[in-house]
Amino acid sequence: MSEAERKLSAPTLRRLIHLVKKHTGIFMEERKRELLFARIRPRMKELNLQSAEQYIDHLESHKDEIQKFVNSVTTNETVFFRTPIVWDFFGQDFLKNWFKKNPDEVLRVWSAASSTGEESASIGMMCEEFKRNHPTFRYRIYASDIDTEVLDNARRGHYKERSIDDIHKRMPELFHRYFVKSTKPDPQLCEAILGNIEYFVHNLHSRGTRTAFFDVVFLRNVLIYFNDPDQELVLRNIHASLKPDGVLIIGESESLARLKTSFEYTKPLIYKRAA
Ligand SMILES: C[S@@+](CC[C@H](N)C(=O)[O-])C[C@H]1O[C@@H](n2cnc3c(N)ncnc32)[C@H](O)[C@@H]1O
Numbered sequence: 001m002s003e004a005e006r007k008l009s010a011p012t013l014r015r016l017i018h019l020v021k022k023h024t025g026i027f028m029e030e031r032k033r034e035l036l037f038a039r040i041r042p043r044m045k046e047l048n049l050q051s052a053e054q055y056i057d058h059l060e061s062h063k064d065e066i067q068k069f070v071n072s073v074t075t076n077e078t079v080f081f082r083t084p085i086v087w088d089f090f091g092q093d094f095l096k097n098w099f100k101k102n103p104d105e106v107l108r109v110w111s112a113a114s115s116t117g118e119e120s121a122s123i124g125m126m127c128e129e130f131k132r133n134h135p136t137f138r139y140r141i142y143a144s145d146i147d148t149e150v151l152d153n154a155r156r157g158h159y160k161e162r163s164i165d166d167i168h169k170r171m172p173e174l175f176h177r178y179f180v181k182s183t184k185p186d187p188q189l190c191e192a193i194l195g196n197i198e199y200f201v202h203n204l205h206s207r208g209t210r211t212a213f214f215d216v217v218f219l220r221n222v223l224i225y226f227n228d229p230d231q232e233l234v235l236r237n238i239h240a241s242l243k244p245d246g247v248l249i250i251g252e253s254e255s256l257a258r259l260k261t262s263f264e265y266t267k268p269l270i271y272k273r274a275a
Contacts, residue, residue: 004037008052015056016040020073023066024146025205025234027227039072071149075225078115080159080167081122082220083252086269090216091126094247098215099130099137107139110214112204112238113222114143117154117189117197118163123218124193125178142214144202155199157189204234208241215243221251228259235261239273246273 008016016036017028028036037052043065044055059065081087098107107127111120120143127139145151153159164187168175179187188194202208204222217238223231238248239262248263248271250256256263256271263271 002034004034007050008033008037012051012053012056016052019056019059019069023070024073024225025203025230026073026225027230036073040069043068043072067148071147074145074147074150076115076147076150078118078221079163080118081171082119083269086220086249087122087126089267089270090123090249091129094216095126095130095137099134102215103136105138107137107216108214109139109141110217110241111141111143112202112217112219114145114151114154114199115147116150116159116163117143117157117199118159119143119218119220120154120197120199121157121159121178121189121193124189124196125174127196128178128193129174139196141197142200142210143197144200146201146203148201151199151201157194158186159189161186204237205230207237210241212241212243214241214246216247216249217242218249219251220249221254223250223254232259232261235259235263239263242273244273244275247271248273 010030013030013033013036017030020026020028020036040052040055044050044052047055047058049055049058059069095107109123109127111123114120120141123141127137127141131137131139143151143154164179175187178190178193180190181187204219219234219238223234226234235256242248247266250269250271252269254269256265262274264274266272
């Protein structure tokens with residue numbers, strides 16, 4: 001019998017799954033017992049609790065544990081320039097067309113499940129690259145997540161070693177142009193980009209306060225964690241936040257094909273806001 005089976009009984013597992021759904025919207029199946037237990041185990045250790053049941057009792061009676069629980073159960077996997085076709089589209093087609101139509105406006109981009117910030121930094125690098133040939137181009141990036149810990153890291157402009165090694169190897173030119181040595185040994189994203197990114201906590205299941213505000217939303221590799229009705233709810237919220245001709249970009253293993261939404265397919269992973 002594994003530790004998870006001993007310390008996380010079937011009824012407690014169902015309680016835990018309910019709490020994950022309640023606080024994050026993430027849908028988990030009972031076969032994810034080992035994963036879920038591994039996620040809450042550091043909290044149990046920290047609080048010196050012997051079973052998942054004791055941890056849930058603690059969670060339900062201590063409001064300040066909720067955010068720590070949310071931070072523990074989310075999956076934050078990300079890299080710079082994840083899925084090259086998306087960046088070819090954004091850096092070449094999208095920015096060119098948008099700037100042609102809106103030469104005097106500020107482009108507003110939302111990285112709506114930004115995790116540790118590699119996605120918002122990639123958006124920033126693409127915008128800075130575009131700016132080299134179009135000096136009057138202006139942009140602002142809004143990066144949100146439900147996990148406060150990843151946002152704190154992103155805000156500092158420091159990234160995990162694996163991400164840094166990866167961009168250094170795959171895109172050395174961009175790396176040298178947009179990363180600077182900081183007081184810490186690891187390189188930091190340059191201020192020109194960091195200064196254009198606003199980080200904030202946001203649960204995608206709630207309607208944001210910014211209506212018809214964004215030109216493009218990156219909603220990538222997060223819909224997969226929600227069930228179909230919740231994916232539709234999240235997409236309604238995103239729809240409301242996009243400008244009438246706004247664009248939605250999703251993740252490589254996601255599709256809107258079987259969902260009821262007001263988005264029109266443009267090309268793989270790219271959708272247009274429908275009226
Ligand atoms: C796998 S990462 C994706 C990061 C990035 N978008 C990418 O594609 O590389 C998924 C992120 O979604 C966040 N997330 C999960 N549920 C969320 C919710 N209800 N609202 C906002 N963010 C959520 C997680 O905290 C996590 O950082």
